[in-house]
Amino acid sequence: MLEVVELSAGYLGENIVHEVSFSVAEREVVALIGSNGAGKTTLFRAICGLLPPSRGTVVFDGGRITGRRAHAIARRGLAYVPADRHLFPDMAVSENLDLGAYPHRPARERRQLVFDLFPRLAERSRQAAGTLSGGEQQMLTVGRALMANPRLLLLDEPTTGLSPRLAAEAYAALGALRNHGLTILVAEQQVPLALQLADRGYVLEDGRIQLDGTAAELGQNPDVQRAYLGIA
Amino acid sequence: MAEATTTEQPELPATTRPVATVGKATGSVVRAYAPIAVVGVLAALLPLHYGDSRSMMRLIIGGVLFAAYVVGFNVIFGSTGQLFLCVGALAGLGGYASAILSDRSGLPVVLALLVAGGLAAVVGGLLSWIAVSRSLGVIFTGIVTLAFSLAFHNLLLGQRDLTRGETGLVVDAGSDSFLGERVPPYYALLALVLAYLVIHRALQRSRVGWAFRALRDDEIAAELTGVDVKLYRVLAGVLGSAMIGLAGALYAHTEGFISPSTYAFGEVDVRVLVMLAFGGIGSLLGPVIGSAAFTALDEWLASSNEYRLIIYGAVIVVLFLGFPQGVAPSVHALVQRLRRRTSGARRRN
């Protein structure tokens, strides 16, 4: 479904991500593990079109999307859930969701699906997005991305600012989505949750892929355990 | 936005390069100010050719006047990035203040000039201070100064008892001195411009100039290295406004007659913007180059007043789109590149 080949990207002439290659097959859940500053967000932004890559190619669903603009990529079915959310603060929850489905209307059934997944949002459907709590905003961002019925969901640290309980809830929702056939690529610092959900994973550090393997393999890997799981 | 790098003045031809015997330090000082002297000498020769024609003298007086305005604007905008769209108003403040003080209160012209310049400096400094303490960006600074400019224009029009409104004010003080003649006002204004250029150059070479460049480059970094950004911005505002106000005041006495349209936005600010953009924002001699170019252009277009506005508009668009550094510095850079290429070719042979 997604194939990234030798992708390099960065800002102001300096690359942050260097020749990264990886793939995500249909219906897979793949975890991208890395610490702060490893380049996860830069990589995602380069894939979804918010940042033009300096080298390499990205193929999504059989078509090349390298260097295409974000709105075109979004319309092809690649939904990005950014860590800093990018919600519309003065619009209601329901309006934010509807915009997620912008190219394809009407949106009522999809909205109900999102509300089923995140009942909290249903309660606050008329509230302005800017007044929601951090956790609710996070849920809204995921919900908005789901409104377009995407083929691939890219999540950038979805548990940022969430309490452990909410984080677990979020991952439960993602699990439900996976069972519905959604392909997911999730970048995480909170590794245990991600590895629980994922089939496979990659470790990104200093802008390069350092390790890859199944979720189980990564979980057993002593380096991974030391760096991300707090196991000495 | 046009990067305000303080570009070096054009390289001196070999004959004017100072001889090493005087000592390296003095040599570099001479080097730094020599271009100003060259400009001064060349400009001083102009009246020898045009001195007999009243209209030509008026033209080149206008040219030096605007050069003075542009140097002041350059200090404010070129050095610290504050978009002051009120150059005309500051000049008008100086002009009307000096005229009214000297004619009504009997203040000697020299004193009136100084007070007028000081008044403009205070107002300009105040505008800077407001912009700085409220952290107004480019747009809001521009709008506030534009509002001031327009409000001042309306003030001049409305306060008819003081300013004679639209009909304009006759300025008697100074008209019986050398300022009332045909050629001397030119030298007076030229002396002013050269003084301004010297001040600007001295500023550029001093710690203040270094602070200006730092804050223009990266405000936060400058602040962190101890540059009081607020202070330097206000300083630039005060100094530049003083320059503009004094020039406007001097002009009032040489011309003998001023009206609100003498200092209107459309008359002054538009021209100043275009002249500086052409000559190179932040450069030393940019104001002179820009003023010379557009005074000549104005003269050429004088017969076709109608599409003067169209030409100005087109020039602005082309300038800011194609030559963000200004035409003069771009041409200079091009010449440098060609020079390097030909000297390289010569060496290879």
Added chain:
Amino acid sequence: MKAVVLDGLVLGLQFGLLGVGLTLVYGLGGVLNLAHGQLAVLGAMVVALRMDAGSPAVLAVLTGLAAAGAVGLLLDRTLLQAVYRRRGESRVLLGLLLMLGVAFMIEGFLVWRYPIESLRLRIGGDPVDILGVGMRTGSLLASAIAVGTGAALVVFFRLTPLGKAVRSVIQNEEGAQLCGVNPAMVRTLVLALSGVLAALVAITRSMTSPVPVDAGIDLTILALIVAVVGGLGSVSGAFLAGVLLGIVNTVSAHYIGTYVTTIVLLGAAAVTIVLRPSGLLGMGRE
């Protein structure tokens, strides 16, 4: 006094419409369209010329609106692309200066070719009594159009998908992109729309007093003041500010004088910037 206030209301509705076009374009892309007034006059001049050539009024008006919209669209697709490529203050400065240049070019051209042209639409009929004041039919029609357009805009922005898409770009451009909204297309659309709105204001204005060919600068300044006081980027803010300033304008002009009135309006803008930059209803962002 009542008559003055009502006159102010009529004027204020037009002020509001004038400010809306300007504030939209700024909210979308950070471009301060200093050629707004000239676009308005351009539209009005096209109407005048068409009517001089014998075209029926309604058709002439539609032509004028279309012309202004087309120029707006053209400007966005050409010059403004260079502006959008930059970020932050660099973009703001370039946009401001380029549009200033465009303003000169448009005004220069119009004044040069049609120096004595002006638009005046006379609406027939006897004055109608509103709240005890005799209102001319021209004023009433102008107000009705302004209110109607305002309502249409509200419906557009609050209820239609495209209108919400425009708001989404104003509130968070990257978020809008992630939803499949093309910000460039939205910007072009809005600039064309603002051209149409500007021309509409000039045309409704001509129903009460003639609009001369050099009215551009005054209209731009007015639009600027209204947009700033209402909060740059806020459509409802522009309307509110427009109405308030319209009333202030007529009351002040009636009881004090024109020069002071202008200073008061300019002062309102300056005070807003210094004390509350987000304006009356702005979003509190830069």
